[in-house]
Amino acid sequence: MMRLARTILILAAGGAFLAPLCALGHGAEFLSAKLTLLPDAEVLLEITADYGSNPLIMDEAAAREALADPVRLRQHDKLILLNSLGTARIWQHDNWADYAPAAYLPSGTEGEAHTLITSSWKWRSIEPEIVFEMQKGKLHDVLLWTQDETHPETPPRWMLLLAGDRSRPIPIQQTPWWxxxxxxxxxxxxxxxxxxxxxxxxxxxxxxxx
Structure with missing residues (x-):
């Protein structure tokens, strides 16, 4: 029922590109994937799971399982595991503001402390743009949003990825040839x-x- 409601929300918004979004229920039912674009084609992907008052992620073990293989990097006709790009750094915290767009706040939890766990991967892109893809059958939807450190004045853009979805191509800040x-x-x-x-x-x- 909850997934049906989310699907209706996406269709009403016109597809994967969403306006400010609130999660259903008390915990954030989506994984928040913050993609930071750094100079010289470096990217930092930080994916956060909220397992406090979350009907889909009941505890820390379930959160870690959800973060083990949340999305994959598509390179031409291949899907690349995030862990093949480098060892993930994992930590627990309650700092929701730095790991989700400002407009994305689980409903009814404004005054509550969050129980969060984040996994991060950092690598240098060999492609001029990157595309993420979720495998079919995935339970946890992913809110993918970008933070461009090379143009900090640019507001974040985000999209909601469901199982089987592919993100739009995201341009990478390449080093100029000269x-x-x-x-x-x-x-x-x-x-x-x-x-x-x-x-x-x-x-x-x-x-x-x-």
């Missing part, structure tokens, strides 16, 4: 200067010893 060229040229110039210095020093030393 920056890499300048770094290589700078390193090469430094190497030539050092080589010239040692050659000149060796030549001067040989003259003094003749």
């Amino acid at each position: 920056r890499g060229w300048m770094a290589a040229a700078g390193a090469g110039g430094l190497f030539l200067l050092m080589g010239a210095y040692f050659v000149s020093r060796n030549f001067t030393f040989r003259q003094r010893t003749l």
